[in-house]
Amino acid sequence: MNKKIMGVGALGTLGAIAVAAYLFYGQEVVATEVTLYKNPQCGCCESYADYLRENGFTVTVKPTHDLVPMSKKAGIPEDYQGCHLSVIDDYVVSGHVPINTVNKLLSEKPDIKGVTLPGMPTGSPGMGGPKTGSFIIYQISDDQPTMYSTE
Ligand SMILES: [Cu+2]
Numbered sequence: 001m002n003k004k005i006m007g008v009g010a011l012g013t014l015g016a017i018a019v020a021a022y023l024f025y026g027q028e029v030v031a032t033e034v035t036l037y038k039n040p041q042c043g044c045c046e047s048y049a050d051y052l053r054e055n056g057f058t059v060t061v062k063p064t065h066d067l068v069p070m071s072k073k074a075g076i077p078e079d080y081q082g083c084h085l086s087v088i089d090d091y092v093v094s095g096h097v098p099i100n101t102v103n104k105l106l107s108e109k110p111d112i113k114g115v116t117l118p119g120m121p122t123g124s125p126g127m128g129g130p131k132t133g134s135f136i137i138y139q140i141s142d143d144q145p146t147m148y149s150t151e
Pocket residue numbers: 044045083084096119120127
């Protein structure tokens with residue numbers, strides 16, 4: 001009886017170590033803290049914040065009326081801006097960018113400012129409606145935006 005309890009205890013300790021290691025290395029690879037700037041009245045931006053939360057991120061939403069100049073300052077030309085601006089691990093993620101691309105950015109850590117999905121295409125995360133075509137996500141740097149990924 002005692003041996004059995006000790007056995008279970010040892011397994012439990014090993015399990016706890018494995019979980020702790022996973023959490024530690026997991027956080028080293030992918031950041032989980034997000035600050036999301038949005039216009040106060042934007043509903044689809046809130047839905048995108050929830051989408052990030054569902055995917056394990058901790059999101060702080062900050063309403064602002066200066067989204068366009070803020071996005072511009074972040075290096076995103078007006079034509080390429082999404083409807084909100086997220087800051088994750090020193091990168092900007094503008095608009096309704098799907099999680100696969102966010103995770104690609106955070107794990108590959110390219111030497112760019114961030115990525116953007118211009119506008120608010122229907123069927124993208126946080127937006128309702130059917131998806132009518134591929135989403136082109138652009139990378140932001142000092143040069144003109146170029147394609148980063150398609151979803
Ligand atoms: Cu939107």
